[in-house]
Amino acid sequence: MAERSFMTVEEVATELRVSKSKAYEIVRELNAELRGRGYLTVAGRVNAAFFHKKVCYSD
Secondary structure (H helix, E strand, O other): OOOOOEEEHHHHHHHHOOOHHHHHHHHHHHHHHHHHOOOOOOOOEEEHHHHHHHOOOOO
């Protein structure tokens, strides 16, 4: 499967092994940071590259 640009709340919950409500909280927090940097965001989804950077999965 090709790597997608955005992750859903369900994908965040699965990857971090947290509840769906905790995943929503994480997505909201990450999107707020992105909005603060001037980026557009989509509710319930987070940029995959930014997510992986913030959880220390990338360089």
